Amino acid sequence: MTNSTAPLLDIAALYKLFPLGHKPSLFARARGAAKPVPHLHAVDNVNFQIMRGETMGLVGESGCGKSTLVRLITRLLDPSDGRIRLNGEEIGHMPAKGFGSSPYRPRIQMVFQDATDSLNPRYTAFDAIADPIHRLKPLPKAKLKARVEELADLCGLPQALLSRFPHQLSGGQKARVGIARAIAVDPELLILDEPTAALDVSVQVVILQLLESLKQRLGMSYLFVSHDLNVVRLLCDRVMVMYLGKIVEIGPAEAVFRQPRHPYTQALLSAIPHFEPGVESTRVRLGGEPRSPVDPSPNVCRFYGRCPKGEAACETTMPQLRPMAPQHQAACHLAQPDPDLLREVA
Numbered sequence: 411m412t413n414s415t416a417p418l419l420d421i422a423a424l425y426k427l428f429p430l431g432h433k434p435s436l437f438a439r440a441r442g443a444a445k446p447v448p449h450l451h452a453v454d455n456v457n458f459q460i461m462r463g464e465t466m467g468l469v470g471e472s473g474c475g476k477s478t479l480v481r482l483i484t485r486l487l488d489p490s491d492g493r494i495r496l497n498g499e500e501i502g503h504m505p506a507k508g509f510g511s512s513p514y515r516p517r518i519q520m521v522f523q524d525a526t527d528s529l530n531p532r533y534t535a536f537d538a539i540a541d542p543i544h545r546l547k548p549l550p551k552a553k554l555k556a557r558v559e560e561l562a563d564l565c566g567l568p569q570a571l572l573s574r575f576p577h578q579l580s581g582g583q584k585a586r587v588g589i590a591r592a593i594a595v596d597p598e599l600l601i602l603d604e605p606t607a608a609l610d611v612s613v614q615v616v617i618l619q620l621l622e623s624l625k626q627r628l629g630m631s632y633l634f635v636s637h638d639l640n641v642v643r644l645l646c647d648r649v650m651v652m653y654l655g656k657i658v659e660i661g662p663a664e665a666v667f668r669q670p671r672h673p674y675t676q677a678l679l680s681a682i683p684h685f686e687p688g689v690e691s692t693r694v695r696l697g698g699e700p701r702s703p704v705d706p707s708p709n710v711c712r713f714y715g716r717c718p719k720g721e722a723a724c725e726t727t728m729p730q731l732r733p734m735a736p737q738h739q740a741a742c743h744l745a746q747p748d749p750d751l752l753r754e755v756a
């Protein structure tokens with residue numbers, strides 16, 4: 411039984427630390443001469459939920475940990491610690507190696523950034539779409555053909571192209587094959603990691619419209635990773651902003667874009683060009699160097715040093731996410747919650 415008000419995806423205290431360098435030898439450890447291995451904190455105590463039918467956006471600069479988070483959720487990577495629950499069932503503890511053959515695999519699917527890389531060059535479009543269906547449950551030939559054609563129609567891929575190999579398809583057509591393949595096994599959660607980054611602008615629009623209409627028709631939830639903030643604003647119900655492995659702001663997309671609370675979000679959004687006449691964009695330029703993600707101090711805000719507002723507390727206490735407005739949280743000592751919210755809490 412699924413409970414429609416319970417989150418579809420529930421991520422709690424999730425970590426991924428990559429060791430840098432080799433483990434010290436047994437001999438070195440026995441002599442007490444082993445130096446601790448440094449770790450890169452790619453995902454560092456991340457908590458969030460995605461509800462049924464919701465589109466959650468994930469934004470943040472290159473290297474902040476978006477793809478690592480996605481790879482943890484799709485169970486291509488094992489977490490260092492934390493919980494990943496799908497429909498209340500723990501899937502984070504299952505080794506990534508065995509996840510591909512588990513009954514949970516079809517329920518989370520992924521659309522990759524570059525369809526060219528993710529499609530097997532020796533598979534026709536038909537084979538690529540049929541493959542996940544066949545792996546889940548072999549179907550008689552006629553039924554499989556009918557299902558693949560149905561998926562091609564759903565994704566706007568002419569059936570005449572099903573016999574073509576990836577190199578015989580355009581970027582937009584390959585994107586449609588990638589999407590048809592991802593939805594072939596009726597996933598509940600579709601994860602899109604920069605799904606249109608490799609396409610030119612006019613094709614991007616068409617593919618985004620396709621994704622939006624598929625979501626309405628099939629009732630899936632999306633986790634949508636993108637550098638294109640205008641697209642995130644249009645497509646997403648809520649948005650999370652990530653900075654050096656941590657979620658620094660999360661809230662309804664409309665609220666985050668209208669009134670960003672974290673100085674990093676403010677800087678990120680100030681870079682969006684405005685085309686409306688009379689609207690001036692005052693771009694916040696960040697100075698300083700990003701802090702290192704290798705063994706970062708647990709007490710210093712990750713944005714300290716680059717933050718235009720940083721003060722003493724930021725160097726001694728890691729800010730935690732706290733309410734700013736209804737359903738809107740930010741992790742900054744200096745962010746101001748709505749006065750109404752403070753009255754409600756008091």
Ligand SMILES: Nc1ncnc2c1ncn2[C@@H]1O[C@H](COP(=O)(O)OP(=O)(O)OP(=O)(O)O)[C@@H](O)[C@H]1O
Binds near residue numbers: 472477
């Ligand atoms: N297998 C790995 N081993 C060691 N470090 C890794 C590994 N995979 C990722 N990282 C590091 O983890 C951090 C997060 O990388 P990730 O690919 O998740 O960033 P991203 O936000 O997806 O960036 P982009 O926007 O460029 O795609 C980076 O510092 C990266 O170098």
Ligand SMILES: [Mg+2]
Binds near residue numbers: 476477478
């Ligand atoms: Mg990435």
